Amino acid sequence: MSQQDDIKANAEAIAKGLRALGKNRVVALSVHKSKELIAELEARSVKLLEQLEASS
Secondary structure (H helix, E strand, O other): OOHHHHHHHHHHHHHHHHHHHHHOOOOOOOOOHHHHHHHHHHHHOOOOOHHHHHHH
């Protein structure tokens, strides 16, 4: 997978996670699942920023 594909996959995963936490979500998440998802999104966003810095 190319770096551009990795960047796109991370951005899509972050967007999907934010939709799951948003007001228009389909299913309510438990507090535990919400905290796990937030931690995962934070890690993905850090990775995305690192990838963007490395590609420039």
